[in-house]
Amino acid sequence: MQSVSQIDPHAQIARKIRSIEATKVALLTQVADVMRGVLEGQERETIESLASLIGTAYLFASQLGLDLAQVDHSVCSGLPDWVTQGLLDPDEYERVRQYLRALR
Structure with missing residues (x-):
């Protein structure tokens, strides 16, 4: 081979x-x-x-x-925009944000 x-x-x-x-x-x-x-x-x-x-x-x-870390960062930084646009409930955002923060 x-x-x-x-x-x-x-x-x-x-x-x-x-x-x-x-x-x-x-x-x-x-x-x-x-x-x-x-x-x-x-x-x-x-x-x-x-x-x-x-x-x-x-x-x-x-x-x-x-860069996978940059992908993660983009996910986390994009979520607040979804809340602002009314695409994501603020409580759901907070739950996801806390979960992602705990992974770090």
């Missing part, structure tokens, strides 16, 4: 593209799984699907070369 450094650069690029495309498909599938769980009232399925979706979103960010 060849080491990664011995693989043709074009093959490495093709493999990376396939990996990213597979992750994009997984993201869409998991969004559908979340919605299906909500529609069917399946709490366990919804939780598992959300967990997979969040994990895959982090994987996708990593594949794109994004």
Whole structure:
């Protein structure tokens, strides 16, 4: 078996593209799984699907070369805007904010 450094650069690029495309498909599938769980009232399925979706979103960010800490920061800093726009209940925001702060 060849080491990664011995693989043709074009093959490495093709493999990376396939990996990213597979992750994009997984993201869409998991969004559908979340919605299906909500529609069917399946709490366990919804939780598992959300967990997979969040994990895959982090994987996708990593594949794109994004700084995961910056992604976290953007999530946290964007939530107050959702409250201001009326898209998020202030009590829900506070619960999520406290949870995310406890993770740090």
